[in-house]
Amino acid sequence: MKQANKSDLIRGHRRESVYLTESELQDLRARQRTFEGAYWRTSLAAFSTGLLILKVFTREFYKIGITFFAFGLALLAIALWRRRTAGDVFDLTIPFRTSGNWIILTTLVTLVAYIVLFVLLINV
Template identity: 40%
Template sequence: MTHTYRADSFLPVDVLELSELRARNRTFDGAYRRTALANLGYAVTVLRLFDVRFLRIGLLYLVLSILLFALAFFRARRSRHDFADRSEVSALYRRALPTVGQEDKREYGRPFITAGRDVLAVGALVMTVEILLLVFVLQV
């Protein structure tokens, strides 16, 4: 897959583009980082405040936060291309129902498509952690 970048692809041309870039970063990338930070904080709390019996639970949440940080990193790399690349499928824009904020019909990179694989990966990861957490709690 080729990526066509503007020479200044991460320097917004105007306020509308800056607003779009910030919204995509906050919504689609920031959520993964915030979740990883919250899990890291929980892991540190469990490891510092609780007894040695809870060591496995704290380490489990530490591993979860590390894996979520890795997923956030790869998601952010892909998101850069989503914003910087020109869409070859502009028919998606013509078929979409316009909403508030789309009146100018500018194209900000490829259209957003829900990250189904990322959602499935996070779901499977959290389900595994919750099952292990239940096993650890029942053993104590």
């Protein structure tokens, strides 16, 4: 039988065998929405906007569509990187704390994307 890693345990039990109360389950779902959902939804929205611009508008707007695609890729990369390095963010025994470093990185990526979009819109 495989030895369980510390990250595979919740309250000292395997994840598959833990029965959560309704309150704990609600808290876990909220963490999931906050932790992963926001980055994935924003990434998909950026991809969709880029695709819409590339399909509907003329060649002059292609750079704007590509900028949205790059922004979506950057947010997807942040989401994957954050998930890999998260460790025990879904362990209910540890209080949830938003990581300021990830927020700063996301803010910088968003700021760069908006500056590029602003410059491209001025030049169109």
